[in-house]
Amino acid sequence: MRTSYVGRLAPSPTGLLHLGHAATFWTADFRARGHNGTLLLRNEDLDPQRSKQEFVDAMLEDLAWLGIEWTPPMIVQSQRLALYREAFEKLLATGHAYPCTCSRRELAQMMQAPHEDTDDEPVYTGKCRPTSNAPRTLQSGMNYRFRVPDGEAIRFIDGNMGAQQLTTGKDFGDFLVWRKDGLPSYQLACVVDDAAMRITEVVRGADLLKSTARQILLQRALSLPAVAYFHTRLLVDEHGTRLAKRHGALAIHTLRQRGLKHDDVLAMLQA
Known part of the structure; x- marks a missing residue:
């Protein structure tokens, strides 16, 4: 039990x-x-x-x-790939995800912020971001990004580090959710699994604070339950x-x- x-x-x-x-x-x-x-x-x-x-x-x-x-x-x-695919298709159907054709070289050239050791993804400039969040259909061989709300402060109380706030477009931008090789990103797989496993608290390193903000947005978009967080010192x-x-x-x-x-x-x- x-x-x-x-x-x-x-x-x-x-x-x-x-x-x-x-x-x-x-x-x-x-x-x-x-x-x-x-x-x-x-x-x-x-x-x-x-x-x-x-x-x-x-x-x-x-x-x-x-x-x-x-x-x-x-x-x-x-x-568990079928579970991730189902969640990704929901993001597409609700207009939360869009295709991105930027190459790694282009991404490196357009970075708005340097790649930090404590972050796994630089702030995206929005080059491929569509003007509307209309529903989209899956195209094979494409990367897909999650469209973050503009300038929203994502707040949560961390069990170890206290009140946290990260702002979309400043601390992180539209982030990868589906890869062109047909696999989910870390962010999407983590959110889907935490919900399916009925996780109540995530304990992980402080280098993943931005990932937590991203995952809170995914939980909201997928109507998944929120979890508590406890980030440890590095x-x-x-x-x-x-x-x-x-x-x-x-x-x-x-x-x-x-x-x-x-x-x-x-x-x-x-x-």
Whole structure:
């Protein structure tokens, strides 16, 4: 029987988990336990070029080694494409999505703001944005963007960082929801899955605050329930750069091979 609190872990199998993941996952586990709730696991394997089974296996081993327990079954995004397609077609039918023909080179040239390490998508200038939000039909081989409202302040109360406000057109613009290879964007897949899994609170890193604002807009457009958010602080290396999968020396798998114990890793996170 599922309790009222439902959290989730949502790693992508494109590399080994590192200390930053451990910090976020421990927080998610702590909050689920504190609410006597359920913690689910979602394998976000929608990058066919980079997702590998060896990383899935390592992910499961690392979670077990860290002592983080989750409730089966594991949700696998690559097995849920029909759900994402249905949601995308609803966005098309309601005029919330439009095709974008801009190449990567054009996008790089037209950026209104530099690509920040804490954001996964620059502010789009609106080159392909139509003058109206009339319903549209799907065209294969096209990227599609979500049309954000002009100049709207997206506000939410974060469980860790307090009141947050991000403004459309300033902090983020029209964002990708469907790729020309026939796959959903991270933003769309995440919103659809969180609703389907009945997630009540999303625990993730502070680098995804803008993604949260985007996903709130998608929830509204798709008439999906809102969720609570808890953004954790980012771990950084000795140069002040946030940890990423390229930091192989700080991967949980590597630390395990070096003989570190569960408590050793916890101490590194609390240092």
